[in-house]
Amino acid sequence: xxxxxxxxxxxxCGAHAWADPAAAVAATNYEIGLTGGDTYVSGNRxxxxxxxxxxxxxxxxxxxxxxxxxxxGHTSIATNPFPDSTTGGSWxxxxxxxxxxxAGMFMRNPSFGRIGVDYGAGQLKSQCSATFVDxxxxxxxxxxxxxxxxxxxxxxxxxxxxxxVQLEAGNGLDSDTLTASWYPINDVRVALAAxxxxxxxxxxxxxxxxxxxxxxSMSLLLNYMxxxxxxxxxxxxxxxxxxxxxxxDLLTRDRNYR
Amino acid sequence: xxxxxxxxxxxAFLFMALLSACSGGNGGSQASxxxxxxxxxxxxxxxxxxxxxxxxxxxxxxxxxxFVAVQHNGTAIANAxxxxxxxxxxxxxxxxxxxxxxxxxxxxxxxVTGFSCGNPTCSTPAPGNTQIVNVTYQISPIVRxxxxxxxxxxxxxxxxxxxxxxxxxxxxxxxxxATAATTFTVVSDTEIEASYPALAPGSYxxxxxxxxxxxxxxxxxxxVAVNAPxxxxxxxxxxxGTTPQVNELAYDAQRQALLVADTADGKILRYAFNGGTWNxxxxxxxxxxxxxxxxxxxxxxxxxxxxxxxxxxxTLASDVTTPAPTFGIxxxxxxxxxxxxxxxxxxxxxxxxSTSTGLYVYAACNAININSTCxxxxxxxxxxxxxxxxxxxxxxxxxxxxxxxGDSTLTSPVSVFQYVAASDTFSxxxxxxxxxxxxxxxxxxxxxxxxxxxxxxxxxxLSGTDxxxxxxxxxxxxxxxxxxxxxxTTLAVVVKPDATRAYTFDSASSQVLSFDLTSTTPASxxxxxxxxxxxxxxxxxxxxxxISPDGGTLFIAGNSQIVVQPAPP
Numbered sequence: 075x076x077x078x079x080x081x082x083x084x085x086x087c088g089a090h091a092w093a094d095p096a097a098a099v100a101a102t103n104y105e106i107g108l109t110g111g112d113t114y115v116s117g118n119r120x121x122x123x124x125x126x127x128x129x130x131x132x133x134x135x136x137x138x139x140x141x142x143x144x145x146x147g148h149t150s151i152a153t154n155p156f157p158d159s160t161t162g163g164s165w166x167x168x169x170x171x172x173x174x175x176x177a178g179m180f181m182r183n184p185s186f187g188r189i190g191v192d193y194g195a196g197q198l199k200s201q202c203s204a205t206f207v208d209x210x211x212x213x214x215x216x217x218x219x220x221x222x223x224x225x226x227x228x229x230x231x232x233x234x235x236x237x238x239v240q241l242e243a244g245n246g247l248d249s250d251t252l253t254a255s256w257y258p259i260n261d262v263r264v265a266l267a268a269x270x271x272x273x274x275x276x277x278x279x280x281x282x283x284x285x286x287x288x289x290x291s292m293s294l295l296l297n298y299m300x301x302x303x304x305x306x307x308x309x310x311x312x313x314x315x316x317x318x319x320x321x322x323d324l325l326t327r328d329r330n331y332r
Numbered sequence: 333x334x335x336x337x338x339x340x341x342x343x344a345f346l347f348m349a350l351l352s353a354c355s356g357g358n359g360g361s362q363a364s365x366x367x368x369x370x371x372x373x374x375x376x377x378x379x380x381x382x383x384x385x386x387x388x389x390x391x392x393x394x395x396x397x398x399f400v401a402v403q404h405n406g407t408a409i410a411n412a413x414x415x416x417x418x419x420x421x422x423x424x425x426x427x428x429x430x431x432x433x434x435x436x437x438x439x440x441x442x443x444v445t446g447f448s449c450g451n452p453t454c455s456t457p458a459p460g461n462t463q464i465v466n467v468t469y470q471i472s473p474i475v476r477x478x479x480x481x482x483x484x485x486x487x488x489x490x491x492x493x494x495x496x497x498x499x500x501x502x503x504x505x506x507x508x509x510a511t512a513a514t515t516f517t518v519v520s521d522t523e524i525e526a527s528y529p530a531l532a533p534g535s536y537x538x539x540x541x542x543x544x545x546x547x548x549x550x551x552x553x554x555x556v557a558v559n560a561p562x563x564x565x566x567x568x569x570x571x572x573g574t575t576p577q578v579n580e581l582a583y584d585a586q587r588q589a590l591l592v593a594d595t596a597d598g599k600i601l602r603y604a605f606n607g608g609t610w611n612x613x614x615x616x617x618x619x620x621x622x623x624x625x626x627x628x629x630x631x632x633x634x635x636x637x638x639x640x641x642x643x644x645x646x647t648l649a650s651d652v653t654t655p656a657p658t659f660g661i662x663x664x665x666x667x668x669x670x671x672x673x674x675x676x677x678x679x680x681x682x683x684x685x686s687t688s689t690g691l692y693v694y695a696a697c698n699a700i701n702i703n704s705t706c707x708x709x710x711x712x713x714x715x716x717x718x719x720x721x722x723x724x725x726x727x728x729x730x731x732x733x734x735x736x737x738g739d740s741t742l743t744s745p746v747s748v749f750q751y752v753a754a755s756d757t758f759s760x761x762x763x764x765x766x767x768x769x770x771x772x773x774x775x776x777x778x779x780x781x782x783x784x785x786x787x788x789x790x791x792x793x794l795s796g797t798d799x800x801x802x803x804x805x806x807x808x809x810x811x812x813x814x815x816x817x818x819x820x821t822t823l824a825v826v827v828k829p830d831a832t833r834a835y836t837f838d839s840a841s842s843q844v845l846s847f848d849l850t851s852t853t854p855a856s857x858x859x860x861x862x863x864x865x866x867x868x869x870x871x872x873x874x875x876x877x878x879i880s881p882d883g884g885t886l887f888i889a890g891n892s893q894i895v896v897q898p899a900p901p
Contacts (some may be wrong), residue, residue, distance in 0.1 A: 202401055
């Protein structure tokens with residue numbers, strides 16, 4: 075419940091909006107997105123994922139902005155042995171539902187870069203015969219914080235982020251992410267990312283395309299992630315985002331609105 | 333819109349170089365799981381065995397694991413529960429009861445998978461490796477019954493062996509004691525047809541050997557070889573003042589005893605042959621019908637409200653009493669029973685003068701499990717019809733039970749039913765007859781398979797009124813083709829165990845008549861009489877007949893006395 079309370083002060087602060095292209099957030103804006111995909115573990119076992127998210131970003135001051143985002147995820151994990159040489163019927167997938175709410179504040183100069191912090195809370199709930207190590211139950215609450223910085227250079231954005239997840243019973247997860255984004259055209263972003271620490275050996279390739287014929291109100295997503303540790307996992311997902319009222323190109327959206 | 337340029341490509345290359353230098357780290361990474369064993373084995377001696385104890389194994393997950401899923405699959409596992417303590421998972425695997433699975437080799441799998449956080453906010457789980465524990469569960473076959481359980485000594489023959497799991501493990505041999513079967517055929521998972529050579533008098537454990545099954549296979553069946561009796565013609569008097577209405581007459585070949593069910597006085601009379609004479613032993617009251625159980629180690633006896641399993645010796649002590657099921661129609665009582673080779677007794681019920689009532693199956697306890705795991709009970713299979721005061725009679729090999737019904741108030745004949753023990757099912761036959769309600773001639777039948785043969789001969793004698801309301805006593809083959817008729821003056825009939833003769837007690841001649849049943853050609857005329865003998869005395873009215881397993885001696889019981897008579901040719 076606490077995580078929902080985080081949204082209140084931010085919403086109050088961001089209730090007003092104005093359009094200022096030099097500001098941290100040019101105008102209050104909203105977006106929703108839907109993503110679905112499959113994960114392949116060592117080339118055989120598969121999981122499927124879908125995720126619904128929404129985000130509101132609004133200015134607080136000239137160089138100060140804030141964002142509030144929510145997310146609901148559904149992961150259905152194939153649990154059959156790999157390779158599946160067993161008999162006796164099909165294996166029920168293990169479904170895990172997640173939701174989280176995130177609030178962040180950031181300082182941004184659209185011609186230079188952005189630094190920010192986020193704080194969020196979430197919950198994971200398994201729908202199969204699974205128990206969370208920390209709680210001994212089928213539910214795990216999480217809290218996380220992220221510090222991030224972005225540098226805008228021509229059509230390139232370089233970003234670093236450090237995240238810390240606090241699990242319910244005290245254990246934690248640390249990760250850092252280095253992302254390099256490039257806009258070959260103003261409506262296309264190609265991002266390469268690598269995670270470190272507890273998510274080491276994890277790489278991402280993200281494509282976002284905002285077609286002009288949709289009046290710059292929607293973008294299409296294509297993501298590929300691979301983690302190459304004991305097992306090799308590959309996740310491919312596709313999705314879209316819809317933007318309410320801000321019909322700008324993607325580069326402008328990323329540096330002036332999001 | 334800008335266009336892609338060489339400088340863009342160079343920038344992209346620099347991105348890649350930068351990224352390749354990143355990543356790595358010192359954190360927890362993917363969940364890793366290990367287990368203490370990858371194999372669990374359960375094994376029991378038969379489907380009747382008690383459920384083996386649960387077995388446990390442990391799994392250890394790595395530090396980065398946020399949750400653990402334990403799942404199971406396959407028939408060898410009833411449940412897999414687990415407890416988590418730190419990074420150790422204790423998994424307990426429960427096997428199902430052997431009775432619920434039957435005989436065979438069963439498999440199952442337990443999987444243990446650890447999951448770690450899949451993204452920086454831990455909103456997506458990432459599966460680690462899955463550890464597999466293979467579970468095998470072997471339930472050995474069991475031999476439960478052999479039918480007929482009495483063989484004639486020094487004479488080869490064929491029996492039906494009933495049990496479970498005969499097709500789950502390849503059967504490589506059948507033995508009677510130390511003597512191997514001359515031939516055997518696995519008919520189904522529950523039935524083997526086996527021929528034995530000439531055996532000396534004695535009791536022989538019926539064993540099967542099966543490849544892939546460790547150890548001896550449990551057998552609860554014994555074939556008892558007895559000498560063909562050489563009874564002289566004799567008469568046996570009832571107790572003074574007794575004028576029975578004989579509902580059933582049975583011959584216990586193993587114990588050389590005659591059993592009479594008297595519905596007039598509601599009691600069972602037993603006469604054991606000892607020292608050249610037939611000696612009366614205790615009279616049990618309150619009973620109306622009887623039959624030896626499939627294994628011959630109990631006498632199943634009915635009262636109107638209970639089924640008793642009696643010790644068939646000179647005590648006739650009650651071993652188990654099972655109350656009748658609750659009948660939906662007031663006035664319904666247990667009426668009649670016949671025993672199949674599957675260990676089941678078919679129980680008819682009655683509610684005179686004309687009411688359709690239920691047909692039941694009673695799973696009798698055998699001599700092995702009667703005081704341990706067995707809980708006898710009535711049941712009604714889905715195929716069981718409701719019949720009008722039905723009468724059941726079974727073959728000596730227990731493979732077939734014929735069931736007649738009807739009464740004098742009916743104006744048209746009704747279907748004759750049968751119970752096939754191989755499939756435990758009831759079905760209507762193509763024959764329609766309305767059973768007599770006065771002076772009935774009890775049905776009789778024999779199913780015979782010669783030694784070293786798989787071809788059986790079936791002869792069924794059914795009496796009643798046909799579509800013309802004419803009283804008939806018809807003889808049918810196993811497909812219910814009419815082979816001929818017996819005289820209308822017949823008071824009782826019995827079929828020789830080898831299905832070659834029908835012996836009748838004829839009211840006109842007061843003789844035992846012998847009719848040839850060897851013809852396989854359907855015919856509707858009288859069967860050929862091939863012999864006759866005048867018994868030593870008259871049995872009186874309400875006659876029932878029985879025959880020794882070798883076919884050499886007839887027993888005729890009426891309301892006057894019992895007559896022992898060597899069979900005519």
